[in-house]
Amino acid sequence: MKISAGVNSKVKEKKPIFQYLAAFTGTLTIMTSGMHYGWPSPSLPILEKMVNSSLVINHDEGSWMAVMPLLGALIGALIAATIVDILGRKRAIYITCFPFFAAWIMIAFAKSLPILYIARFIAGISDGWAFTAVPMYIGEIADPNIRGLLGSGLSSAWIFGILLINIIGSYLSITTTALISSIVPIVALLTFIWMPESPYYLVMKGNHDEAKKNLQTLRGKEDVDNELDRVSLAVKAQTQNTGKFLDLFVTKSNRKAVYIIMTLRGAQQLSGTTAITFYTQLIFNEAGDDISSELATIIYFSVQFLLTIFCSSIVDKAGRRPLLITSLLGSAVALFCEGSYFFVKTRTDVDTSSFSCIPVISLIGFVIFFSSGMQSIPILMLGELFPANVKAFALCLADMYFCIMATIVSKFFQIVKDSCGIDVPFYVFTASCLLGLVFIVLFVPETKGKSLEEIQLYLGGKTGREKRGEKTGKVEV
Template sequence: MQISVHKNRIYQYMAALTGTLGIVSSEMHYGWPSPTLPILLNGTDKLQMDETEGSWLTIMPLVGAILGAIITGLVIDILGRKRLILLSSIPFFISWITIGFAETSVLLHVARFLAGLTDGLSFTAVPMFLGEIAEPSIRGLLSSMCPVSIVIGLLLINILGSYLTISTTAFVSSIIPVILLVTFVWIPESPYFLLMRGRYDDARSSLQKFRGSTDVETELERLAKAVKEQNESTGKFVDLVTCPSNRKAVFIALGLRSVQQLTGITAVTFYCKRVFEKSSNFIAPEVATIIYFTVQLVLSAISCLMVDISGRRPLLIISLAGTAVTLLINGTYLYIKNCTEVDTKDFDFVLLATLLCFIVIFSLGLQTIPLLIMSEMFPTNVKAFALCLADVYFSVIASVISKFFHGTSNAFGMHVPFYTFTVCCVFGLVFIVLWVPETKGRTLEDIQRFLKGEIKM
């Protein structure tokens, strides 16, 4: 694969760089509790709250994302991918400004619910858009920009939140959706969507811009034929269950999302700074958190470049096996530290080291590939419903896992959730080996033929 930016692909790369700014803003909201929650719980800010209220504030975006994904699934094939991505900038901006001016915890909950609602929009529209505009040879790279943007958002909010006040952090963060609005407006609409709406000439113009060439008739005819076949019957939500190929796609997509979340990654993200407080004798929690997300960003970017070279399955298998080992070491260290008489003061670096290893190996595959494969699995007539379902599912499972992490850590010790996540990784390996296909270099149409049993991959 050619990594350098080809002139004829400039619109594809710009679409990925600008469109994912909404995901950056969304993940800044998700990562916001890590530097902020300790301040709210310690009573050092004008706003104060207890542990229970703080745990609900933490998962409020996940609650909002459920409603946002449902709404997006209903309107994205009417309004279009580009329009919804642009519209997402407005509620993201409002949510940050609300946090900046909030003087009650109620306003904080409302703002974070609104951010979650918009997250449901972004995580449905952006992966769909990038999957539809990308050439097969770089689809892995472009689609992987979504999970890379997740890490960028988490790193940014931890840097800002560690050194600025809660209000100043929110005001600075509100700049991101503004940049999204003024940059993405120049990107063409998806040719798939335009063909779905019968706008053949507009689809040709869009494809010419994305391919940097006027010679697109062969590809346009292939896309038009695929869209026509996939939309011969109007897609319904129930088609995800009643159609065998869609049912297989749902099983693979949601299975991978489960494997990813059952490593505990979202819970660790929410409570990252509090986890690192366990090794505060070795390094400041703020510094450890920033190092953690910086390493995650670098490795996610490397995975983004590798995914179209090495393939999806090898990276997933290596990533999950390594993640299981680091989780086991983490759990064992925390058990020894909290449940035995062994003096671990001289070994506080172990928690930082193993969590850094965890995020290194996690980012090689599990960070980027589940979202990438999800954008590849579904035909156009049900893709909106599928991504809506996936985002609702993610919000539910991430909420449950985060509450599980919080509850079991407080009741039994932090080693319990880490041991639980280790066991889940073992089951995840079995799932990937048996059921996840290799989609590297395949067109979206080839993937549909595989799901229907017409070809092998």
């Protein structure tokens, strides 16, 4: 009995280890993406101050430099949607390391603006590819009780990448920063290549033996027959008809999931988060506080990183909806305070020197609330809401939608700031947060603790079955 108890205890203790390792090494590609996205914040002020150089840029060229990865991500998402069910989730993820690495090398030795544009476009292709494959992979390998934690880790890795590039880029040259950054995709490749393939994908390909082996590795136990049967039934039910892009809109459950994702990603981007990420140092320069813009930027992203980790640790306990609602409400208040400060400073004769800390406090307040829900949960739910036969198309569509929205919002910020004043975009972002709050309250369901199969039952309108399943601990499929 003692030996048996010891073995059971050991198995239980190691249960999530490979799930954590697979999720962590996979999200290193997302961290690289964050570094590319955050690169304009410390780098654009350097490029704009250059004289007698072929790399000197103006505000408009800088704005296109900032959004270039978003345009590349449109292509990357389309490619990933085509090949992720052919190559597999694992291969699709580690292949992104090569263009990520190439983009950093091009940035390091660029002698002209077109080379920088091309490099950032290539990085965007990898980004769209990674943000299609990684959420899918994590959603399929994770236990329901830790899926929220692992899925939210995508945002934590992305924000850490933005923080890291702001720290390095604020104090080192563009060339040195790029060369140091190129190490990350190499580490991602060398670590993730050893991780197991998604059991869902292997079952889709009829490789049940390998799927069982990978489930045993991921769960840390030998007896996975029940889970393998459940996965097999779910995949069979979801893939009995070959998925098509139009199935996202023809099938009721898929259509409902698309509406939910569009609502979440739309509310996320219309809050202005990507524009603020691109222009953080510029915003703090405009504020004119005593604290340096570099230090304020590092504090901003440090707070965002820590709060995103905190959200990841509680999302499986607090639930998705409460965090989303709190996040948007607090973000709206912080953005309104930010806009009001700039309104008073630029449009009135009031001396704001005694209140110059307000924009820093307001933006940090925004990042605290935004990171407590809206930063990570929309990405987490990408891997939860769609069945296997259309998941690649869904994640492709969601990433394309994100890129279009983020590009529009970022260009909107630059154009409106230059033509109407910096206070105007912050007021628009405030109104957008309040509108998004209404839509989330009305349309976004709670997925906490539900298996991927239970979520599909809910989206299909089978709420009675789902409730009976929650009471008995079983789900009718």
